[in-house]
Amino acid sequence: MLKLQGIEAGYGESMVVRNVNLEVRAGQIVCLMGRNGVGKSTLMKTIMGLIKPRSGSMHYRDSDITSESPYLRAKAGIGYVPQGREIFPQLTVEENLLLGLEAAPDRRKKLPESIFETFPVLHQMLHRKGGDLSGGQQQQLAIARALAPGPKLLLLDEPMEGIQPSIVMEIEAIIESIKRNREIAVLLVEQSLEFATSIADYYYVLDRGTIAAEGDTEQLSEELVRKHLTV
Numbered sequence: 001m002l003k004l005q006g007i008e009a010g011y012g013e014s015m016v017v018r019n020v021n022l023e024v025r026a027g028q029i030v031c032l033m034g035r036n037g038v039g040k041s042t043l044m045k046t047i048m049g050l051i052k053p054r055s056g057s058m059h060y061r062d063s064d065i066t067s068e069s070p071y072l073r074a075k076a077g078i079g080y081v082p083q084g085r086e087i088f089p090q091l092t093v094e095e096n097l098l099l100g101l102e103a104a105p106d107r108r109k110k111l112p113e114s115i116f117e118t119f120p121v122l123h124q125m126l127h128r129k130g131g132d133l134s135g136g137q138q139q140q141l142a143i144a145r146a147l148a149p150g151p152k153l154l155l156l157d158e159p160m161e162g163i164q165p166s167i168v169m170e171i172e173a174i175i176e177s178i179k180r181n182r183e184i185a186v187l188l189v190e191q192s193l194e195f196a197t198s199i200a201d202y203y204y205v206l207d208r209g210t211i212a213a214e215g216d217t218e219q220l221s222e223e224l225v226r227k228h229l230t231v
């Protein structure tokens with residue numbers, strides 16, 4: 001469903017992501033791991049089209065999207081929840097969610113009911129300003145907004161970061177239900193090894209911009225973790 005080949009990306013003179021080959025199959029949950037600053041968010045932004053790759057190619061559902069705009073990628077069914085959530089604090093919860101529908105392929109103007117079944121708290125807070133929500137609620141809003149247009153691939157950049165444990169459990173449950181349905185593939189940046197191994201089918205470890213290891217999460221070894229993930 002998503003295939004990156006030889007992707008190189010960076011900022012100005014500095015190259016941050018080097019020769020990345022990565023694949024996400026339909027319905028698969030793939031975890032991207034690595035220490036702070038190795039380039040995980042840069043890679044996610046490159047996949048969303050927010051950073052142009054210097055070289056390499058990106059294919060999504062058999063189309064070459066290497067030069068496609070972020071808007072067209074969203075329209076094609078790629079949902080993105082950036083690190084730090086980036087909801088609109090001055091807009092209401094409802095307005096934030098409706099903005100997500102801009103990426104819907106069918107010009108739908110109504111939010112799917114399933115969003116409120118998954119995130120009941122957002123229904124209660126529909127007319128509150130996004131900025132008045134707690135960090136965990138804002139994260140739920142960001143995920144709900146990305147799910148509203150019905151994506152086929154969801155990119156989640158550290159969704160558990162800085163969130164209290166009870167909400168972490170709720171977000172885990174949402175990713176688990178996505179996994180059960182197998183209708184949406186997920187590429188997730190996550191530092192928690194426990195979570196990665198419990199939910200993801202496949203992992204990639206990024207180290208100084210390159211893929212240092214990959215495999216089925218069942219085979220993620222202690223040695224590999226020590227080498228590439230512990231500080």
Ligand SMILES: Nc1ncnc2c1ncn2[C@@H]1O[C@H](COP(=O)(O)OP(=O)(O)OP(=O)(O)O)[C@@H](O)[C@H]1O
Pocket residue numbers: 011016034035036037038039040041042043083
């Ligand atoms: N807008 C930017 N301009 C210049 N350099 C940047 C920019 N954003 C990130 N970098 C640099 O790129 C490198 C990789 O950053 P990136 O945020 O992709 O890493 P990360 O693996 O996601 O880290 P973290 O886990 O801390 O979020 C870092 O050295 C960072 O300083």
